[in-house]
Amino acid sequence: MNRTIEGSFQLIGGDFTNAGESSMQLKQKLTEIELGKDIIKKAAVVAFEAEMNVIIHAAAGWLRYYITKQELRIVIEDMGPGIADIELAMKEGYSTAPEWVKNMGWGAGMGMANMKRNCDEMKVDSVVGEGTTIDIIINLNNS
Numbered sequence: 001m002n003r004t005i006e007g008s009f010q011l012i013g014g015d016f017t018n019a020g021e022s023s024m025q026l027k028q029k030l031t032e033i034e035l036g037k038d039i040i041k042k043a044a045v046v047a048f049e050a051e052m053n054v055i056i057h058a059a060a061g062w063l064r065y066y067i068t069k070q071e072l073r074i075v076i077e078d079m080g081p082g083i084a085d086i087e088l089a090m091k092e093g094y095s096t097a098p099e100w101v102k103n104m105g106w107g108a109g110m111g112m113a114n115m116k117r118n119c120d121e122m123k124v125d126s127v128v129g130e131g132t133t134i135d136i137i138i139n140l141n142n143s
């Protein structure tokens with residue numbers, strides 16, 4: 001009854017061919033274990049934005065998830081440039097995505113704000129020149 005369901009996906013910077021694959025597989029898993037529609041929608045947004053950020057901004061990373069009766073936790077850890085000013089990065093419309101990424105339709109600067117809006121807790125840890133870890137919790141009780 002206190003079982004944790006967990007899994008992980010490897011992410012590769014610049015790999016736009018497989019972009020969205022990890023969040024799609026997580027979404028499938030959540031559907032399979034019959035979490036509510038609202039939870040699945042929130043988790044899909046969070047996972048997709050986080051996955052895209054690793055692909056756009058970092059070199060490589062992991063998306064891991066842990067599901068208990070109480071919560072869905074998604075942890076995205078990357079090796080990359082890190083984020084110097086986290087508060088600024090959270091602002092809607094702020095983006096350092098290069099022009100060619102923007103030309104593909106990414107890099108609107110809404111990802112971090114979207115993640116924040118679709119979870120109950122979001123913790124960002126980053127070391128410039130090393131990488132970023134984002135720890136997200138979506139409560140599964142009364143939501």
Ligand SMILES: Nc1ncnc2c1ncn2[C@@H]1O[C@H](COP(=O)(O)OP(=O)(O)O)[C@@H](O)[C@H]1O
Nearest residue numbers: 053057082089095096097107108109110111112
């Ligand atoms: N994993 C990451 N590694 C390095 N920088 C990041 C990462 N995630 C976000 N950022 C920084 O935060 C900014 C805002 O992120 P976001 O809101 O997702 O917008 P976007 O990805 O469209 O630029 C990015 O442009 C980038 O400067």
Ligand SMILES: [Mg+2]
Nearest residue numbers: 052053111112
């Ligand atoms: Mg983004």
